Each structure stands twice: as structure tokens, then as C-alpha cells.
Amino acid sequence: MSQDNDNAAKTYRYDICRAPFHGVCESTAAIATLIAIRGYGADEGGTADIIKSLLNAAPFLGLLLTTFFIAVAGKTGARATRIVAFYLFVCGGLLMLSSVAGGLIGFTLCFVGAYVIFSQQAPMMISTYSRNYTPQERGQRVSTVLLIGSGSSAAFSFLGARLLDWQFNWFPAILVFLGVSCIVNALLVRQIPSDPLEQAETGNPLRSIKLAWSDKLFGWLLASWMLMGFGNLMTIPIRVEILANPEYGINATNEQVLLASMIIPQIASLVSAKIWGALFDQMNFIFWRLCVNTCFFFGMILYFNGPSLSVVYLGSILLGLGMGGGRIGWNLWVTKIAPMEKVSAYMSVHTMFTGARGICAPFIGYLVLTAFSPPAVGWLAAGLIFVSSSMFAILRRNERFSKVL
Structure with a gap:
């Protein structure tokens, strides 16, 4: 098997393995809003509405900052998937920290920080996909990963909602589970072969x-x-x-x-x-x-x-x-x-x-x-x-x- 074929097979294998954990971490805005409202009393009012808006906007705020993050990441000289793994480790740590934050402001800061960082993966992963997959296979392989991730996201949302309906005080356990999922995701994505980002891809945002x-x-x-x-x-x-x-x-x-x-x-x-x-x-x-x-x-x-x-x-x-x-x-x-x-x-x-x-x-x-x-x-x-x-x-x-x- 050629090196290119080996890289493609290894990328696909580890991407499939990490997809369920990635999916679990993707769709959490609704759960975060429920925690803010029913766990920390953010019902109505100026500050409460701002906090709920921030929780829902966190992934988009992260996407807005990607050009700046990639400029910093490029200076490290690290492989693309190692950078992604680092982001996921930090995200997992912040999510677990949010489970013991003890108040609305602490929870919001940890959760928003986690998802601003979580959103930085796309430029690194597309660099990896473009190098490891041929144009004739790229869409099919990535679509399988997205399919598995979407399925696990839907299942987690359903089960998480059921758990909160049954015993809402268990919401810290959901946050810990999210954090652990991020860390497992990090360990798996780190195994995907990749190269450092090209100088043309980084530098001044x-x-x-x-x-x-x-x-x-x-x-x-x-x-x-x-x-x-x-x-x-x-x-x-x-x-x-x-x-x-x-x-x-x-x-x-x-x-x-x-x-x-x-x-x-x-x-x-x-x-x-x-x-x-x-x-x-x-x-x-x-x-x-x-x-x-x-x-x-x-x-x-x-x-x-x-x-x-x-x-x-x-x-x-x-x-x-x-x-x-x-x-x-x-x-x-x-x-x-x-x-x-x-x-x-x-x-x-x-x-x-x-x-x-x-x-x-x-x-x-x-x-x-x-x-x-x-x-x-x-x-x-x-x-x-x-x-x-x-x-x-x-x-x-x-x-x-x-x-x-």
C-alpha cells in the first residue's frame, strides 16, 4: 500500500472513531440554555438575556475569530491535527470546569470559552482532508463522518433532555460527559496523519x-x-x-x-x-x-x-x-x-x-x-x-x- 493510501485509510479510520464523540459536543446550545434558565435562574431580564444570547452565539463567535487563531497556530510549527487535539483538550477542560463553576457567570465564561475554542477546528481539518484524500473520495468519506456525528448528536440531545426531565440536578454530569467526550476526541484526532500548516496559510490574519x-x-x-x-x-x-x-x-x-x-x-x-x-x-x-x-x-x-x-x-x-x-x-x-x-x-x-x-x-x-x-x-x-x-x-x-x- 502506498503512503498516500495508508494516510487516507488511517485518516478515515480515526475520523470514524472520533465522529460519535465529536457529534456529542456539537449541538449543546439548547442544553446550555436550559442549564442557564433552570439551573442558575436566568429567566428574564437584561443580563439573563445577554447571557443566553452568548451561550447560543459562542460557536459563531469562535468562527468569527478563526483567522486570528490560525495565525497563532501557524507559528507553533505543530502538525494540524495536533493543534486540533490541543484545542479539544482545552475545550474538554473548560467544560468539566463549567460543571463546578457554582454560578451563572462562571458557567457562562467556561462554556463560551470552550465553544469559541471548539470552533477553531475547521481550517486545520480541511487542510488534513485536502492532503490525505483524493478529490474522488473526499466528499464520500467526510459525509460518512458527518452522518455518524449527526446521529450521535441527535441521540445525545434526546437522552440528555430525558435525563434533565428526570433529574435536573444531574446537569453537572452532562457537562462532565461533554468534557470527557472532547478529550477522547482529542486523543483520536491526534492519531490522524497531518502536516504543519503551510506558511501561505498562516501569518498576519x-x-x-x-x-x-x-x-x-x-x-x-x-x-x-x-x-x-x-x-x-x-x-x-x-x-x-x-x-x-x-x-x-x-x-x-x-x-x-x-x-x-x-x-x-x-x-x-x-x-x-x-x-x-x-x-x-x-x-x-x-x-x-x-x-x-x-x-x-x-x-x-x-x-x-x-x-x-x-x-x-x-x-x-x-x-x-x-x-x-x-x-x-x-x-x-x-x-x-x-x-x-x-x-x-x-x-x-x-x-x-x-x-x-x-x-x-x-x-x-x-x-x-x-x-x-x-x-x-x-x-x-x-x-x-x-x-x-x-x-x-x-x-x-x-x-x-x-x-x-
Whole structure:
């Protein structure tokens, strides 16, 4: 077996092993909010609302800072996956510390710090994937890892919620479990072969940010992705609001709200992930992205304009299908245009823009909902996705998508 094949096999093996632990640590904002409200009394009020916003915004705040973190990481000369392992060790320690923080402020500082650091993995991992996997296998292998991670995330959320319903005072045990999962994740990811980051990928963070306008294709794609991501993210909290709040007419049961907003989209995402991964490896990237956007476009229209729950559920399926492709695209799309020696730098700029829209978009969604109506939110989101798709379509014949893999 050649060295390249050996690296690919080893990467896949350890990535599969760490995926369940990674998934457990990914979706914790809802549990953190519950702990803040019911464990530390952060019900209502200025400070309490700020703290709950911080808990939910922590991953996006981390993404906003990736270009600065990668500049520091590059100076260490350490292998990419060792840097990721270090981040995960620190994250695990902060999560375990949050279990004994003893107060709302201490818990919030530890939890937010943990997830700011947890969010720094993407540029290092994409550098590893771009070197260890060929373009013909990259999407399929990473999609399997994402599928396992999503499944474990859903299972942990369900079991964690059940545990809190049964005995809420056990929430420190959940935080300890999260911390241990991060540390196990760190031990496994450390075994994945990788190289130190290239000098072109690190250095002054402003040099990385400059890629957004010095590379015109990259800048155009970032703008297209920004519109698409903004349209999606602004609706995520609203999807629960319009079903649960009697003011908007549906007044669904708790089970129906969870089905439409979480369970159905998650199942559709899991079922479609491997298909999207295979298509990502084989199809023209722009056509692939347009297929994903089409699912989001019609999903938004049906979900926010559905006259009945059955139509809302159909919208949920389409949104879930879009999510299945969207996660793969978010993690890997820069490999389609970035030179290998700069892939982490490109990814750090992409994650920074994701952080910016992740912090702002939910506020815009609520402003539109308050000023207008649920259908207005859906049509605005669909409109942004349509404009984004049109911008993607302009690039369908760009030669860089066939030259840079």
C-alpha cells in the first residue's frame, strides 16, 4: 500500500472513531440554555438575556475569530491535527470546569470559552482532508463522518433532555460527559496523519482576510454563500416560534414542533448525506450547489406558507435534504478552488464570514417576523437563496472548478 493510501485509510479510520464523540459536543446550545434558565435562574431580564444570547452565539463567535487563531497556530510549527487535539483538550477542560463553576457567570465564561475554542477546528481539518484524500473520495468519506456525528448528536440531545426531565440536578454530569467526550476526541484526532500548516496559510490574519477581494472568484463565492447562509440561519429560531406561538395560528403540540423543526429535518439530512457526498465528488460544483439551494428554496416556501402541518412537514423534509448537502459543502467547498498550500487560509476566511452571519441573522429574522408575518420571513429567506443561486449560476463555466481540486 502506498503512503498516500495508508494516510487516507488511517485518516478515515480515526475520523470514524472520533465522529460519535465529536457529534456529542456539537449541538449543546439548547442544553446550555436550559442549564442557564433552570439551573442558575436566568429567566428574564437584561443580563439573563445577554447571557443566553452568548451561550447560543459562542460557536459563531469562535468562527468569527478563526483567522486570528490560525495565525497563532501557524507559528507553533505543530502538525494540524495536533493543534486540533490541543484545542479539544482545552475545550474538554473548560467544560468539566463549567460543571463546578457554582454560578451563572462562571458557567457562562467556561462554556463560551470552550465553544469559541471548539470552533477553531475547521481550517486545520480541511487542510488534513485536502492532503490525505483524493478529490474522488473526499466528499464520500467526510459525509460518512458527518452522518455518524449527526446521529450521535441527535441521540445525545434526546437522552440528555430525558435525563434533565428526570433529574435536573444531574446537569453537572452532562457537562462532565461533554468534557470527557472532547478529550477522547482529542486523543483520536491526534492519531490522524497531518502536516504543519503551510506558511501561505498562516501569518498576519489580515493577509488571509485580503483573499476575499484579491481572489475575485473566492470573493464572489463568499458573497453568494453569505446570502444563502443568511437566508437559512435567520429562519432557524423562527421555525419553532411560528409553530409553538398561538399568535401565528398553528399552535402545534410539543411533539409536532419537534417533528417539524428538528426530527424530520435531521432524518432527511442523515438519509441524504451519503448521496450528497458522492455527488460532491463527481458533479460540477456549481450544479451541485444549485441542487442543494433548490431544496432550501422550496423548503422555505412550504414551511413558512404551509396551510397545514402536512405541508410544513414536506417543507421540513426539503430543508433537511438541503442540510444534508449544505454541511458537506460548508466543510469542503474551498477545496474546489483553493491551492492546496492555502486551503486553511481560505477556510478560515469562510468560517469568519459564517460567524458574522450566524451572530446577526437570527436578530434580523425576528425583526422581520415582528414587523410583518411568518410568510414574509419565508419569502425573504427564499429570495436571498434565489439571488445566491443566481450568483452561483453565473460561475457555472468557470475553469477553476476543473483545474483546482
